[in-house]
Amino acid sequence: MKTKTHFAFFDEGSKKEIRRATLKAVAIPGYQVPFASREMPIARGWGTGGLQLTLSLIGKNDVLKVIDQGADESVNAVSIKKLVQHTTGVPLTESTTDATIIQSRHRIPELPLKSDQILVLQVPNPEPLRKVDAREYMTKRMHAEDDYSGAWLILFEQIMRYGKMTTGAAHPVYVNGRYVMAPSPIPRFDNPKMHQSEALILLGAGREKKIYAVPPYTNVESLGFEDYPFTVESFEGEQCHLCGATEVFLDELIDPDSCERTYQCNDTSHCIERLNSKEAEEVEKSYA
Amino acid sequence: MVIDQVHDLQKVYRKILHSMSRPGTITSFEQKADSISKSLPCNEAVFLCALTLFDAEVTFHIIGEQEKSERLAELISSYTMSNKAPHDQADFIIALQGNLTKEIEKAMNVCKSGDLINPQNSATWILESVLISNQSGVTLTGPGIEREALLQTGYDEHFWMARNLRTKEYPLGIDCIFADFSNQIACVPRTTKMVATEVI
Numbered sequence: 001m002k003t004k005t006h007f008a009f010f011d012e013g014s015k016k017e018i019r020r021a022t023l024k025a026v027a028i029p030g031y032q033v034p035f036a037s038r039e040m041p042i043a044r045g046w047g048t049g050g051l052q053l054t055l056s057l058i059g060k061n062d063v064l065k066v067i068d069q070g071a072d073e074s075v076n077a078v079s080i081k082k083l084v085q086h087t088t089g090v091p092l093t094e095s096t097t098d099a100t101i102i103q104s105r106h107r108i109p110e111l112p113l114k115s116d117q118i119l120v121l122q123v124p125n126p127e128p129l130r131k132v133d134a135r136e137y138m139t140k141r142m143h144a145e146d147d148y149s150g151a152w153l154i155l156f157e158q159i160m161r162y163g164k165m166t167t168g169a170a171h172p173v174y175v176n177g178r179y180v181m182a183p184s185p186i187p188r189f190d191n192p193k194m195h196q197s198e199a200l201i202l203l204g205a206g207r208e209k210k211i212y213a214v215p216p217y218t219n220v221e222s223l224g225f226e227d228y229p230f231t232v233e234s235f236e237g238e239q240c241h242l243c244g245a246t247e248v249f250l251d252e253l254i255d256p257d258s259c260e261r262t263y264q265c266n267d268t269s270h271c272i273e274r275l276n277s278k279e280a281e282e283v284e285k286s287y288a
Numbered sequence: 289m290v291i292d293q294v295h296d297l298q299k300v301y302r303k304i305l306h307s308m309s310r311p312g313t314i315t316s317f318e319q320k321a322d323s324i325s326k327s328l329p330c331n332e333a334v335f336l337c338a339l340t341l342f343d344a345e346v347t348f349h350i351i352g353e354q355e356k357s358e359r360l361a362e363l364i365s366s367y368t369m370s371n372k373a374p375h376d377q378a379d380f381i382i383a384l385q386g387n388l389t390k391e392i393e394k395a396m397n398v399c400k401s402g403d404l405i406n407p408q409n410s411a412t413w414i415l416e417s418v419l420i421s422n423q424s425g426v427t428l429t430g431p432g433i434e435r436e437a438l439l440q441t442g443y444d445e446h447f448w449m450a451r452n453l454r455t456k457e458y459p460l461g462i463d464c465i466f467a468d469f470s471n472q473i474a475c476v477p478r479t480t481k482m483v484a485t486e487v488i
């Protein structure tokens with residue numbers, strides 16, 4: 001027996017509350033608006049914030065794409081897609097260009113997003129100052145007072161210890177010159193994609209009960225020092241061993257037997273699209 | 289007027305979100321007009337915004353002619369279960385058409401604009417306009433706007449001066465939704481800077 005759920009899982013009251021928080025988040029870019037995060041049928045910390053945003057946004061005319069760490073087929077993406085489709089019946093896609101709502105865990109797609117698309121990012125730890133102070137009241141106060149010396153100090157200590165900034169993901173950013181924001185654990189490679197983006201970017205943290213946003217055409221600057229500027233991960237000289245892409249975020253794969261390193265596109269749908277278009281070209285050539 | 293609480297209001301929300309994230313961008317709602325909407329004390333777009341955003345957790349205040357605003361307050365309360373509140377406490381302030389410049393200015397000066405710890409505890413204004421257009425009016429710049437946007441809302445420079453005064457201490461401020469009689473809306477959140485380009 002399957003129960004017939006309400007459209008988009010939530011009752012309308014829950015959607016209204018999330019929608020109001022989202023509008024406030026858009027009006028105060030980078031500020032974490034608290035919201036009454038609902039219990040979801042997936043565990044907190046596994047994308048419930050993103051899922052709640054998606055469910056509050058989605059309508060019958062939407063096309064949904066969900067990515068988990070660059071892949072459309074991994075567990076988190078598949079289970080979220082199944083839940084949304086089961087409760088809304090909207091079509092799913094793997095193509096970045098066809099989607100109207102893209103929910104993502106830890107990546108921004110390689111293809112630039114358009115103005116009619118909304119990117120929803122799942123955030124495990126929305127507070128960039130949490131390492132500075134464990135108390136929510138204190139971090140809220142630091143944001144209020146524009147006191148981000150702690151965020152700078154974390155980066156400074158990394159430079160002292162390792163000679164460079166070692167943030168693997170979620171390198172903090174200044175949004176609209178006012179709030180320091182954790183851009184969800186996207187690699188540094190994706191930080192510049194948030195700057196003056198054409199699409200609206202919404203970030204949801206379910207466990208931490210926060211919603212925040214980066215509206216389109218908004219300045220997003222990654223924190224960096226004059227002598228140690230912000231840099232993205234470099235894949236110089238490497239290319240995807242499947243499609244040959246170079247200007248993309250690559251995964252490093254090490255063969256356990258031969259210990260050989262190979263690189264592969266992290267954004268699987270982008271890689272497959274490239275392979276398909278290459279194949280189509282080859283077929284056309286050989287036919288001629 | 290038959291409004292689907294689930295799907296129609298979802299569409300309205302997406303339009304509001306689109307306009308709020310792109311200040312000055314005009315979006316339009318589907319016309320639902322029939323006999324009931326003709327008897328509404330406000331335009332349909334204002335009413336749809338209220339239906340989309342209000343519930344028992346928020347309060348609202350209406351600025352308008354007494355008879356009209358009482359009728360609208362009763363309608364909104366019965367449809368959404370939200371309650372009326374004085375203008376300095378309300379989460380949403382609806383301003384109707386009419387000769388109300390002074391009342392609007394007064395409410396603008398005292399309405400909630402949040403505090404530095406919780407800037408989201410501020411009033412959102414829903415302003416009834418005759419016709420919004422991008423032809424002339426004020427020039428808007430800021431997040432969500434690529435270069436600049438023109439917006440004509442029908443509200444005069446006193447209104448904009450009062451609004452600018454309340455948004456000066458960013459992140460404190462108020463967010464405005466303008467809703468006109470052609471079922472169009474445009475938003476001006478607190479981040480938007482405006483300059484009067486001509487006599488409005």
